[in-house]
Amino acid sequence: MPQGVIANGFVFLSAIRGVNESRNDLPSGVEAQARRAFEISRHILTEAGSGLNDIVRIGIYMKHLQESRPGFNKVWTELFGDRGPARFAVEVTDIGGAGDDTELLLDIIAVVTNRPG
Amino acid sequence: MPQGVIANGFVFLSAIRGVNESRNDLPSGVEAQARRAFEISRHILTEAGSGLNDIVRIGIYMKHLQESRPGFNKVWTELFGDRGPARFAVEVTDIGGAGDDTELLLDIIAVVTNRPG
Amino acid sequence: MPQGVIANGFVFLSAIRGVNESRNDLPSGVEAQARRAFEISRHILTEAGSGLNDIVRIGIYMKHLQESRPGFNKVWTELFGDRGPARFAVEVTDIGGAGDDTELLLDIIAVVTNRPG
Secondary structure, three states, X not given: OOOEEEEOOEEEEOOEEOOOOOOOOOOOOHHHHHHXXXXXXXXXHHHOOOOHHHEEEEEEEEOOHHHHHHHHXXXXXXHHOOOXXXXXXXXXXXXXXXXXXXXXXXXXXXXXXXXXX | OOOEEEEOOEEEEOOEEOOOOOOOOOOOOHHHHHHHHHHHHHHHHHHOOOOHHHEXXXXXXXXXXXXXXXXXXXXXXXXXXXXXXXXEEEXXXXXXXXXXXXXXXXXXEEEOOOOOO | OOOEEEEOOEEEEOOEEOOOOOOOOOOOOHHHHHHHHHHHHXXXXXXXXXXXXXXXXXXXXXXXXXHHHHHHHHHHHHHHOOOOOEEEEEEOOXXXXXXXXXXXXXXXXXXXXXXXX
C-alpha cells in the first residue's frame, strides 16, 4: 500500500505510526511516538510536494486518550503553535500490530503546494 | 487549534462536540448534544463561507452507538430530511475530556460555497 | 442518507458494510464481508462516475483488528495488488446494527473520473 496518494490537489497519507527507522520497533511513550510520527509524515509529505504546514486535517486514534493527550499536545504545540490543522482525537481498542506498543495512529490529509519532486 | 481549515474549496472542521456556550458543560443526552453540535457546526461553517447543507461527509464517533443512534437520527432527519451528507458511525471507548459526558463527536468536511466573510 | 456525495471532483461514500443484497444479513467472516463491501462500493462509485481504482483513501473500522486483518488484506491484494488507496485500520467496540455480525465498516473517498452516468 502506498504511503501517500495525491488527488485533486490533496495528498492522503496511509496510517502514520511513530515507528523507529527500522520499522520494527516503537519508541516508548506517546510523546516520542508523536515526534517520530510527524517526522515520518514530514518525509512522505515532502516527497508529495507538501509539508507539515500544509496538513489540513488529522484524525488521531489513541489507545489511551486521556493519558496520552498531554504528551501529544506538547509535540503538537512545538510543531504548530496555537494554529495547525483541523483535528479530532478518539480512543479505540486496538491499532497497529498484535500486542505491540503503538500508542497513536494518525490519518492525515494535506494540500499539495509544490509539484511533487 | 483552529475550528476550521479551508483548502481547495473544502472546509475541514476540528472535532465538534455538543457543548453548551460556556464550553465547560454538556447538555444531557445525545439528542441535546447533537442539536448543539450542529448549531456549533453551523456557526463555524457560516464563518468559512459554507453551511450545514454544504456538509459532504460526517464521521460520527459515539460512546454508546446503539443507544444513541435513534436520538441522533431524529436530529439528523430534522436537519437533513432523507438526504444529507455521506456519513458513518462507530462506537469508541473514549472521546472528549476525562470522565465527562460527551456522547458524540463529529468529524466534518464541507464545501465552501461562498467567499468566507 | 445518500450512498455517495459528489463535491469538487471527489465522491464521499456513506458507511460501507459487506451486507448481502437483501440488505438484511451479512455473510460470515471478514473475508466474505470485505468482498461484498467492495462490490457494493464498486456499484456506488460507478454510478458516481468513479470506480474502485479511483479510491484515494479508506478508513477501515473493524471489531476484531488482529483476527480480521489477514482476511481483509487477502481481498485487498486481489483488488489492488501492492498499490491501492491510502488506508488506516482501527479496532472499535461497535459498528453496524445492534448485535449483528458486522466485522468491518469502510469510510471511502474517491475521485470522480467520469461524468456521473
